Amino acid sequence: MTNVTQEPLVAVPGPDPETESQRRADLRKHKAIATGLLVIAVLIYISMRWLEYQGNSGAWIGYVRAAAEAGMVGALADWFAVTALFRHPLHIPIPHTAIIKRKKDQVGHALSEFVGENFLNATLIADKLRKANIPQRAADWVVADGGAERVSKEAGRLIDIVVNGINKEEAEQVLSALVIDKLQEPTWAPPLGRGLEQLIEEGRTEPAIDAVVVWMDDKAQTSEEFVTRLIDERTPTWAPRFIRELVGAKVYRELIEFTADVRHNPHHEARIELRKFLRQLSQDLQHDPQMIERVEQFKEDIMTSTPIRAIPGALWESARSTLTTMARDEDSLLRRRITNWVREFGTRVQNEPELRDQLEHRVVNAASYLADNYAGEVTSIIGETVERWDAQEASDRIELLVGKDLQFIRVNGTIVGALAGLAIYTLTELVFAVA
Template identity: 60%
Template sequence: MEKPVITATQRLAVPGPSPEMEALRRTELRRYKALATGLLLIAAVIFFGCRWWEAQGHTGAWVGFVRAAAEAGMVGGLADWFAVTALFRYPLGLKIPHTAIIRRKKDQVGEALSGFVGENFLNAELITEKVSKAEVPERIAKWLVEPDNAEKVSREVGKFVANAVNALDPKDAEAVIRASLIDKLSKPEWGPPLGRVLQKLADGGQIEPLVDQFVAWMHKKALTSEDFITRVLDDRAPIWAPRFVNELVGDRVYRELITWTAAVNADKNHEARHAIRRFINQFIDDLQHDPTMIARVEEIKTDIMNSSAVHDAAGTLWNSARDGLISAARDDQSVLRRKIVELSMTWGEKLQTDDELRYSVDQRITGAAAFLADNYADEVTSIISETIERWDADEASDKIELMVGKDLQYIRLNGTIVGALAGLAIYTVSYLLFTISPL
């Protein structure tokens, strides 16, 4: 597959240091270039000075030694100047083959660099070994047991939770609540499940306290019903009936009523209690098996589910849950934040003391690292080659020279000095062999 052509507008600016640091590096680079060039010029001046001295007819063995050293130093310095310059630009502007290497071979350098990183740094075997030797679980455990670090975990988790909740679209959250809760409540029939729940409660004896509460409530109401009974009798009695007769009848009815409710309240086996139990059991059975009762409950369910309160319930639930979560996430003294601190320190202590847990965590970490290396190394290393490919060639060459040019100037210095020493040594050997007469 052919690579897409990078246009000029798609070129990326080469990242670099701050303007102040870049200016400092350029000053240092110029200084070291001037030093290397100055040493080369000194060698050239010495060489031509020696040649001029010899051309004047002066003799002396020392001239040959100095001239040879200067000549070799000059040649070495020129050769290394050419080599260093050829990395970044054309020497003297001459387009000599195999020069301006970084500018012309930028993309190939990026591919080679990405391949080198992938083969030597992002292979599963090497990463697994390094991760295993790093003892990550031990370091995590040691870090987590510190209270200040546990507080940091709580703080960062709180920030994440608050930001995540704020980032959620309320409409999406309401849709999830409606689909997972409200819509599911409206699908099944309510009668049979409700009947089965009540049946289990009745079989377990949990309905009996309700009977007791109902009977006690009925007796309390009876105790306060004297005026009500009298008023009802007054409204229902004939006009010609004397008032004292109504009061006597009302008092009689009241006394009979409270006597009966007191008896029902005191006697667990009272017939009225049995009637209430039979009514409840029949109601439970009708909820499960009577089509009329089931249909009636479904009508009630439909009215409830179509009500505005239920329709707005998703938004209300989400607003309440969102506000509660955000408040708890931001409050460092909330139950949520305190629980995160407690869990962080507890988990750190377990990692320190539980060998199996520590081994399991280590295996998971190394396994995850190996998986990422096996499956995503190419994607990671491709970032290197693709990024370098998008760099402007001239700017990339300039930035790279700015980073390493100072050290490369030492090559020029060494070339001049080593060349001079080599030239001196070679001339000395030849002088000893061919100039000094043997004894």
Template identity: 55%
Template sequence: METMSEPSTVPGPSPEVERQRRQALRRHKAFVTALLGVAAAIFLACSWWQTQPGGAPAWVGYVRAAAEAGMVGGLADWFAVTALFRHPLGIPIPHTALIPRKKDQLGTALSGFVGENFLNPQLITEKVAGAQVPEKIGAWLSQEDNAAIVSREVGRFTGKAVRAIDPADAEAIINSQFIARLAEPEWGPHAGRMLQGLIDDGKTEPVVEAIITWTRERVGGAEDTIVSLIDERMPQWAPRFARDLVGERVYREVVAFLEDIDNDPDHEARHGIRRFIAQLADDLQHDPTMIARVESIKDDIMGSRAVRGAGASIWQAVSQALIDAAEDPDSLLRAKVREMCVHWGKRIQSDPELRASLDRRITGAVRFLAENYSGEVTAIISETVHRWDAREASDKIELMVGKDLQFIRLNGTIVGALAGLVIYTVNQILFGA
């Protein structure tokens, strides 16, 4: 775990941007330093000229005074700018290298400044309340193009979220929360109660019809099989034609019997099927033997390879379906998101009560966050600055603002020269040469 005493790398721009900034900073430093050198050269040249036999013209004094003052002003501002980031000329003069030495205090001060002026609960709540956020959200969402943007981003987020889920974790959840829970209760009583409910609601008649229809279809296509089966059961001494006649007669009787059942809604066979279903519902609920038999079937099903691998198969199918729907602009999911955005955008615009409710919720949430978490947010600033390496932080800050600070040196040189010229001129006017 990183401690406060362990310096961390100061975040910064990309290497290419940093290279460009360093080049710009060097150019500005070189230009301002060259200007200071020009002032020094002019001062020395004027001083030399004035010491020559016969002296120098009067205007040389004005130039010399301007160059001297410009040189002093440039040097003073060079010292001030340099003292922010390092010791001038490497000399540890008091109150220099301010940023490296005062880094932690600056971080604390910046943290307090942000907390007092930007994350103040009253101030930020007033700003949010006056920003008419619900109206802007409604106007933005009601536009089809913006709804498409939301739909696209929701799809992108959904696809990434689904891909980020570990299939093994998803399979474990499906197995533990769905498949395992499916095997926990006894199936017999539940199935019996469901069947009893269908009987009470009169919903089992389709089952009766399905049984009769299925039986007729099977018997209708099994004439040869039935006749052959009866023929095999007849005594071997019986004549061949007698066996064929018996088989055909039995088959016709069976077909006629099934036709009677099919045509007579009140046929006794139908009542028999209904009694069988009712008895099955009762046995599933109360007969220990039937319940045990169903449990045995359940154990076989739940222990089968198909069920054991169902979690992986289910997740693979569901996840792929979600990803396809999320990434397809024409999918039902994306279309519904677009429709909801437009619908809610128009509703927010047309419903004053909804806008007022949203405004209260937004401002309430902002106030809650500002009152309870502004300290944590501002603490990030101070803690981050505290972890920075002092020299690296100073270098990064100079890289960000150093180019602009060079204009202070430039202005110091120019303003100093003008001030020196004015002072020298006033002195000449008042006291003469």
């Protein structure tokens, strides 16, 4: 035997306590009025019958008795009909009573079908949307009524909620996967070599060579004391001091002459050798296993270092802080850009009929598509929700909502019944009097 797990019952939605209390008071009052009319009809009927048994032969007694009798019948019949909707009259389990309590699920599904057929109908929705002129009205609102500022404010609020709602650790993992892992995944050396080779072929490495040469020359011009001290430290201590100074000065002059010559001569051998070095480096990066392995080791050391691994967290925190500040500040560049864009687009919609027609067509098509494909899923929520309601509570809630109006049926039944009884009795008297 298969065990079917039943979903737990949920509370039936209702009004706030103050409104519910007022509705219950109104329901009790109208029930009292309807019941009071029934009691009046009963008392009148008993009084008329008593007068008849006392031998009072007044013609009017028959008319009043007939009206009261029919009024009682109408009141009782309508009381039974109204009560049978929500409960068993007098707690007697008469068939086809307590209808709402017993038929709650069927009513819910019938309501789902009714809503789907009559409210989420694609043709009806499309017609309503076309008549609503949504693009034109939206454009008028954003341009003339401060709507652009309101859209910017709501967009900023949405950005604020989304950005600060993202889990920090998850954001860091995503950034790490998109940035760090993607950079670490490929072999660096061959692409670097191909890039360097292309730069050499296009002559784009010459500015770098010039920068190196200029830096060397500028550095040499300010290194006289360093060169002299270095030579002095390398010269034997037994050599005369003037010899050490002479050698230091000579080496310094040769150095600055060399760097100056390299700087001003674009065809200097040092430049040529530097170009050869770069070209050889581009080839080694692509084809030399040892060079490729060294670059890979360098890459591994860099990408696994603590500063690099901390980059995703720093990037996310910086982006989050910046976006939050800009989203909350109405004078920020982000908010002003959103406002201007919305206003400009609204102006275009106002002035360009073709754009307006395109937007309306898209809105209508989107709504029709949703209605055609998802109306059943939307309306099924009604039936599924009603199924989960407690039957007794649902019946009580519905009675509280419409019971006051249903009491007028009892009142009308009493009055209409009395008038019908009076009319029938009068007609009967006329017919037999003529006969």
